[in-house]
Amino acid sequence: MGPIKLDLGLLVLYLHQQEEEAVPMEGEVVMEWEEGVGWLGNEAPKSLEQLLDVFYKSSARNCLLLLNVPPNSSGLIDESDFQTLEWFSSAIDSIFSINLAVNPLSMTASSVRSSLFGPKQILDKCMETFWAPM
Incomplete structure (x- = not known):
């Protein structure tokens, strides 16, 4: 292109x-x-x-x-x-x-592998955590 x-x-x-x-x-x-x-x-x-x-x-x-x-x-x-x-x-x-994606923000996920991979890990500023589906 x-x-x-x-x-x-x-x-x-x-x-x-x-x-x-x-x-x-x-x-x-x-x-x-x-x-x-x-x-x-x-x-x-x-x-x-x-x-x-x-x-x-x-x-x-x-x-x-x-x-x-x-x-x-x-x-x-x-x-x-x-x-x-x-x-x-x-x-x-x-x-x-101001990061509008952080506060106040409630996150849910329809599928989570475990509590270690929940939706809150998306915005925790830690490069080693993440959200993962089942």
């Missing part, structure tokens, strides 16, 4: 073309910060809402997000682009600061 074009100028590479013996790479999303080439582009950079939408469609779905931010005519990241990136980082930190 080759690249798939999505909205917002996203290029999603779910599968890379590789040799038959190669292990498939993870999916990745490549996003252009603005249309055009670097500071020659006349389009506005992506808004915070657009960046969050891209995040939810990539990293939140276990894909890598490659965010290409072009330099300005001085070869530096533009101050407004830098500010937007800081807002984006703060928004992600704020949105995911």
Whole structure:
């Protein structure tokens, strides 16, 4: 499967073309910060809402997000682009600061191998425990 074009100028590479013996790479999303080439582009950079939408469609779905931010005519990241990136980082930190999957959470399972493998082991943060069905 080759690249798939999505909205917002996203290029999603779910599968890379590789040799038959190669292990498939993870999916990745490549996003252009603005249309055009670097500071020659006349389009506005992506808004915070657009960046969050891209995040939810990539990293939140276990894909890598490659965010290409072009330099300005001085070869530096533009101050407004830098500010937007800081807002984006703060928004992600704020949105995911609380693990909603942990509290309050009651879990049941229709099938459990034994009390050592119950549903509570899913979220106990121990890499050696797990839930297992009968």
